């Protein structure tokens with residue numbers, strides 16, 4: 001009998017910390033050996049000249065999800081996970097959205113029914129909580145955390161999703177007490193509504209005014225407020241889709257002060273600008289997302305924040321709405337900017353864009369690339385015991401990259417259920433040619449090898465705040481608040 005089911009031979013392995021030559025022996029879906037000259041496998045993959053990296057972990061994507069206004073994303077768990085797999089990912093963590101009045105148990109059941117029969121990749125969900133009632137906070141969320149869904153997102157904007165600052169404090173305390181991580185969409189709702197109203201009233205309704213209606217100041221203010229609330233109750237908070245220098249600097253400051261504050265940015269803020277919204281006719285609608293695209297100077301600064309560790313995650317925020325009446329044009333062929341579904345597709349392009357523009361151009365180390373696309377997500381979202389690195393005992397989730405392969409991005413080349421890609425025409429260097437999930441080859445040489453529904457739900461561990469020694473606000477501590485016990 002062979003020692004291994006599979007050996008990946010002759011490649012250069014890279015983790016978030018190390019780069020080394022090694023063969024990888026895989027048995028029963030896990031990494032069983034790392035060494036030189038491994039032999040004795042039923043199957044061998046020759047990785048000579050290739051980079052052998054942990055499979056990507058995509059932790060910000062919207063798949064088979066209804067928005068608060070009722071628009072359904074164009075990808076279901078099959079097309080969404082297939083597209084993710086072609087982009088070098090082995091695991092996805094999309095959102096399971098609660099709409100007001102819905103129980104969390106009902107939300108989880110709905111998404112289990114959507115994901116289990118279709119996902120080709122391992123998966124979990126973050127909940128979106130829009131109705132934080134007492135029952136949701138005290139009974140339903142703890143039940144979800146016990147089931148291994150240990151993260152959830154809340155919104156500081158959008159009338160149908162927004163949570164008040166008081167609700168946010170309740171939510172943060174619930175998360176803290178149950179070992180969960182709160183993620184937040186941070187934009188100032190009032191400032192955006194005020195801008196939208198003024199722009200529309202004056203006839204400025206073209207897609208490009210979407211960028212004007214969501215000012216950088218709106219993100220900066222909400223991030224600062226989120227930090228103030230989270231640090232007051234000593235709770236961890238992750239700011240998703242950070243798009244401004246001011247927002248990222250607030251995160252960096254909070255981290256330097258010891259607070260459990262984390263940040264994520266996305267390819268659209270690194271590789272597109274608000275000028276893309278100023279395309280002829282309704283074309284700009286293809287580039288409407290929130291927060292909006294910014295400018296070239298911000299792109300340069302976001303690279304610095306990625307390299308400096310301010311932002312630990314780089315995710316696609318894949319929110320696919322087609323350029324037709326089911327998506328971007330649901331309010332007509334020339335929609336005003338405030339009636340355009342928010343979001344861009346990009347799950348397949350996330351890692352290749354960062355590799356090409358970062359690693360291949362010398363702006364990012366290979367190890368930082370692995371950290372940003374895989375390892376940091378595993379740690380932040382409680383999967384580090386199974387995923388996010390190449391080490392003995394971990395799941396054999398592996399992406400084999402050809403660092404020389406060049407690709408021209410086209411919508412037709414994508415495997416999602418979209419009719420455009422915002423990255424059309426970009427020339428990239430480096431591509432994930434073979435992708436494994438738990439030892440199974442799911443993509444190889446441009447072909448899908450995975451079975452529909454082969455992905456497994458991953459029960460995630462509680463948030464681990466090791467290394468942070470935050471100081472609680474004195475008003476929350478009995479020794480300094482005249483003995484009041486507030487937790």
Ligand code: DUC
Nearest residue numbers: 185290317319342343
């Ligand atoms: N926030 C997201 O994270 N994705 C799409 C739209 C939004 O507001």
Ligand code: ZN
Nearest residue numbers: 185240241290
């Ligand atoms: Zn958001």
Ligand code: ZN
Nearest residue numbers: 060062317319
């Ligand atoms: Zn999103």
